Amino acid sequence: MIGSRLLLAAVSFAVLAACSDNKPAAPAAETAAVAPKPSDDPAWPVAAVADPTTLGFTAEGLAALDARFAKAVVDQDYAGIVTLLAKGGEVAQFNAYGVQSGDPKTGAPMTKDSIFRIYSMTKPITGIALMxxxxxxxxxxxxxxxxxxxxxxxxxxxxxxxxxxxxxxxxxxxxxxxxxxxxxxxxxxxxxxxxxxxxxxxxxxxxxxxxxxxxxxxxxxxxxxxxxxxxxxxxxxxxxxxxxxxxxxxxxxxxGQKFGDYLKANIFTPLGMNETAFILPEDKAARFANIYTWDKATNALKVTEDPPFTRYDAANEMESGGGGLVSTAHDYARFSQMLLNKGTLAGKTIVKPESIALMAQNQIGDLGIYSDGTAANPGRPGQKFGLDFAVYTDPEAGQNPFGKGTFYWSGAAGTIFWIDPVNDIFFVGLVQQMGGSRPDAINFRNDSGKLILDALKPAAAAAPAAPAKELEPAH
The missing domain is CATH 3.40.710.10 (DD-peptidase/beta-lactamase superfamily)
Structure with missing residues (x-):
C-alpha cells in the first residue's frame, strides 16, 4: 500500500511539473553583475572621454569654457590653473593651463598632477570624517x-x-x-x-x-x-x-587615533587619494605650485611667500582640519565624485546617503552667510550653510548659475569645487593665488558655473540666470 501511494505521488508531481509554465529561478551566482564604472579604477580620472558631447554638453560650450580659462592665464588673473569637469561619472574636461612655479609667464608649466595647497577645501574632508x-x-x-x-x-x-x-x-x-x-x-x-x-x-x-x-x-x-x-x-x-x-x-x-592617520585609513586610502596629506614629501616638491599675488605697483603677478599659518614639512604636527591639506585635481575629483554618488565610490561606502543629505541642506535656519572670513558683506541671497558646505538653496534669488541644492566650498588660495546633484555634475578648479587679483579678474566659481551650465544641451540644463559677483571665503 505504501509503495502504491509513493508511486502515485511521484507520478502526480511529474505531471504537475510537466504542465507548469514556471521556470526554475536562476542560481544566485548567475545574477547579472553590476557594470563597472570608470571611477572604479583608482587611476581615474586621467583624461576626458573621447567625445564629451555624449555626456550632454555642446562642443561649442566646452570650447567656450576652455577659452575662458586660457584667457584668465593670458590676462594674468592666475599664473596657472587646473580644471576638471565631470558629469554622470565621466570626465568631460580635464586641462592644465599656464605656469605652476617660477616666473608667472615663463616658469615651469602647470600639469594635471601639480600639487596644491587646498586650504579650506580641507574642511569638507574633515566633516566627512566626523560624520x-x-x-x-x-x-x-x-x-x-x-x-x-x-x-x-x-x-x-x-x-x-x-x-x-x-x-x-x-x-x-x-x-x-x-x-x-x-x-x-x-x-x-x-x-x-x-x-x-x-x-x-x-x-x-x-x-x-x-x-x-x-x-x-x-x-x-x-x-x-x-x-x-x-x-x-x-x-x-x-x-x-x-x-x-x-x-x-x-x-x-x-x-582614539591621530587625525591624519584616521583620514588616511578611512577616507584617503579607500578613495585612492594617495597624494592628499598634511605633509609634502621631498620627492614631490617639484610638483608643488607656487603662490602668486597681484602686484599693484607693476600691474603684474609675482611669486609670494606662503602664509605663516601653514607648513608641510615632515616636522609638522599641526594637522589642521580647517585648512592644512595639500592635494591634486585627481584626488579631489575622487572625493567630489564620492559626494555626488551620495557617499560611495568604487564599491566603497565612505558615508551613507543620509549623511550627505544632512551635510548639504540648510542647518542654520534663518541666519545668513554674511562673512567671507575676513570682512562683513551684505549677505548672499539664496545661500545657506549645511555641515561644512555652503548650499545654494534658491539659486534664482541670488542670480547664481547653479542647480538648486548645489553645495560647495573653496580655499584661501583660490581653489574651488562645487557639486550639482540636479545636473549630476561636479567641478574642481585649482589655482594658487593670495593677496589680491587683477581688477576685473575672473570670478572662478560663478564664471565656471555659468559657462558649464550654458554648455549643457537645452534638454539637460537646470540652471537659472547670470552670476552675481561674490567674495571668496578665506582659508
Missing amino acids: QLHEQGKWQLDDPVTKYAPELANLKVLTFKDGKPVMKGGKPVLADSSRPATMREIMSHTAGFGYGLGGDDPVNTAFRDQKVLLSKNLDEMMTKIAGIPLIYDPGTRWSYSVSVDIQGYLVQKIA
Whole structure:
C-alpha cells in the first residue's frame, strides 16, 4: 500500500511539473553583475572621454569654457590653473593651463598632477570624517560639544553696544555664554568662535596674538582656544571660524587615533587619494605650485611667500582640519565624485546617503552667510550653510548659475569645487593665488558655473540666470 501511494505521488508531481509554465529561478551566482564604472579604477580620472558631447554638453560650450580659462592665464588673473569637469561619472574636461612655479609667464608649466595647497577645501574632508563617527553612534548633532571637549566649558562671550565690542580699561567686557555650542553649530559656523584670519575685535586679535593656527599640535591649539572668549553666543550668528579645526581635534579624540592617520585609513586610502596629506614629501616638491599675488605697483603677478599659518614639512604636527591639506585635481575629483554618488565610490561606502543629505541642506535656519572670513558683506541671497558646505538653496534669488541644492566650498588660495546633484555634475578648479587679483579678474566659481551650465544641451540644463559677483571665503 505504501509503495502504491509513493508511486502515485511521484507520478502526480511529474505531471504537475510537466504542465507548469514556471521556470526554475536562476542560481544566485548567475545574477547579472553590476557594470563597472570608470571611477572604479583608482587611476581615474586621467583624461576626458573621447567625445564629451555624449555626456550632454555642446562642443561649442566646452570650447567656450576652455577659452575662458586660457584667457584668465593670458590676462594674468592666475599664473596657472587646473580644471576638471565631470558629469554622470565621466570626465568631460580635464586641462592644465599656464605656469605652476617660477616666473608667472615663463616658469615651469602647470600639469594635471601639480600639487596644491587646498586650504579650506580641507574642511569638507574633515566633516566627512566626523560624520563617519556620527554614523557609528559616537555623537549626536545636538550634543553639546563639551561632552567631547570639556575644555570648552564655561566660555565667556564678548558684549556689544552699537555694533562694537564693549571695552573697559583696554579689555573687553565679557558675559557668560548662554550655553555650550552643539556639534551641529560646530559644523555650521554658528558656534561663535573666532579665527584670527581677519577682524580687529578682541577675539580675532587674541587668535593672532596667541598664534592659535600656529600651535604645535591639536592639543595645544585646544588649550589656547579654551582661553579665548567667543565672539557671539552659540546659535545667534553665522561667523566663519576655527570650528573645523576643532572638528579635527574631535575626530582624533573620539576615534582614539591621530587625525591624519584616521583620514588616511578611512577616507584617503579607500578613495585612492594617495597624494592628499598634511605633509609634502621631498620627492614631490617639484610638483608643488607656487603662490602668486597681484602686484599693484607693476600691474603684474609675482611669486609670494606662503602664509605663516601653514607648513608641510615632515616636522609638522599641526594637522589642521580647517585648512592644512595639500592635494591634486585627481584626488579631489575622487572625493567630489564620492559626494555626488551620495557617499560611495568604487564599491566603497565612505558615508551613507543620509549623511550627505544632512551635510548639504540648510542647518542654520534663518541666519545668513554674511562673512567671507575676513570682512562683513551684505549677505548672499539664496545661500545657506549645511555641515561644512555652503548650499545654494534658491539659486534664482541670488542670480547664481547653479542647480538648486548645489553645495560647495573653496580655499584661501583660490581653489574651488562645487557639486550639482540636479545636473549630476561636479567641478574642481585649482589655482594658487593670495593677496589680491587683477581688477576685473575672473570670478572662478560663478564664471565656471555659468559657462558649464550654458554648455549643457537645452534638454539637460537646470540652471537659472547670470552670476552675481561674490567674495571668496578665506582659508
